Amino acid sequence: MNYQTNLSRTVLLQRLADGNFHSGETLGQELGVSRSAVSKHVKALTDLGLDIFSVTGKGYRLAKPLSLLKHSEIIANLTPNYSAQINVLNVIDSTNQYLKELSLKPSNGYVCLAEAQTAGRGRHGRTWVSPYGASIYMSMFWSFPGGYQAIGGLSLAVGIAVVNALTKLGVADCQLKWPNDIYLKGKKLAGILVEVEGQMGAACDCIIGIGLNIDLPEHQITIDQPWTDLAKATGGEFDRNFLAANIIDELTTSLRQFEQQGLLPVIAEWKKLDFFADQAVTLTIGNKKLTGICRGIDKDGALLLEHNGEVRPFHGGEISVRAG
Numbered sequence: 001m002n003y004q005t006n007l008s009r010t011v012l013l014q015r016l017a018d019g020n021f022h023s024g025e026t027l028g029q030e031l032g033v034s035r036s037a038v039s040k041h042v043k044a045l046t047d048l049g050l051d052i053f054s055v056t057g058k059g060y061r062l063a064k065p066l067s068l069l070k071h072s073e074i075i076a077n078l079t080p081n082y083s084a085q086i087n088v089l090n091v092i093d094s095t096n097q098y099l100k101e102l103s104l105k106p107s108n109g110y111v112c113l114a115e116a117q118t119a120g121r122g123r124h125g126r127t128w129v130s131p132y133g134a135s136i137y138m139s140m141f142w143s144f145p146g147g148y149q150a151i152g153g154l155s156l157a158v159g160i161a162v163v164n165a166l167t168k169l170g171v172a173d174c175q176l177k178w179p180n181d182i183y184l185k186g187k188k189l190a191g192i193l194v195e196v197e198g199q200m201g202a203a204c205d206c207i208i209g210i211g212l213n214i215d216l217p218e219h220q221i222t223i224d225q226p227w228t229d230l231a232k233a234t235g236g237e238f239d240r241n242f243l244a245a246n247i248i249d250e251l252t253t254s255l256r257q258f259e260q261q262g263l264l265p266v267i268a269e270w271k272k273l274d275f276f277a278d279q280a281v282t283l284t285i286g287n288k289k290l291t292g293i294c295r296g297i298d299k300d301g302a303l304l305l306e307h308n309g310e311v312r313p314f315h316g317g318e319i320s321v322r323a324g
Contacts (some may be wrong), residue, residue, distance in 0.1 A: 027060070082252070090116070094119050098112050136210065136214065137211055150262065153262070159273075160176070162250070171184070180193065189233070193208075214230050290307055292305040295311050303315075
């Protein structure tokens with residue numbers, strides 16, 4: 001998508017965000033394009049997951065008002081003196097990929113947020129469904145001087161940070177599914193993808209991606225597991241700018257602590273939030289499956305599985321957890 005097209009669609013959404021009708025002629029005049037070009041832009045936006053009505057004689061209207069991400073509002077809601085750079089983008093392939101492709105190495109805490117992703121990723125290469133303006137899609141950069149050996153359990157600490165941010169906003173009863181999912185009322189609410197670059201014995205650069213469902217357009221979503229979003233689970237409305245700022249604050253605090261002390265200070269907290277605590281589970285490791293009882297995590301964030309009376313640790317990679 002070229003710059004002018006992206007700008008036109010951004011301006012179009014800013015006009016439609018109020019949830020009122022806007023005529024195609026008026027929109028075309030504001031954008032400096034024809035009514036047919038407006039129609040094409042609207043079609044492209046619906047392909048991104050937006051529900052836009054077209055009514056003859058009235059024009060175009062979003063099914064419900066849209067709260068757009070705004071850099072100024074996110075900054076205003078952050079802890080005073082927050083110094084890391086925050087970049088708010090419109091539509092990109094993925095926030096993790098954006099950070100990977102930066103020409104200069106960012107500083108710790110650099111954040112990228114997007115309104116939509118065309119190639120959002122989950123673990124094991126799965127697609128992360130990313131409709132426009134319906135969720136938080138963000139990534140943060142953090143470099144750990146201790147290297148690979150210093151980041152065991154990082155995704156677990158990130159999960160706790162997200163839960164803490166939600167708890168402060170009144171969202172109760174969130175749980176964590178090892179190693180990278182956040183559940184609410186028994187369904188997936190958010191996911192974490194940590195991508196790591198570095199060499200053994202050297203500093204380890206981590207890109208921490210978070211996708212948090214806020215108000216997904218259910219009729220357009222195809223997800224291969226039970227899922228929920230904040231609107232459906234709580235019946236409330238959430239300001240994405242305020243929520244994003246809370247997550248950034250909590251994540252920054254968590255990563256600073258993790259850099260100094262690792263996972264140890266939050267293991268007890270994670271165990272309280274463990275979705276599968278003391279339940280029968282099945283681990284899938286490549287082509288093999290192991291059944292047993294989930295016994296929490298160890299000091300390095302490995303899953304503890306009791307199998308045939310023996311408790312053994314299992315680390316990340318190709319291991320997935322399913323209810324037994």
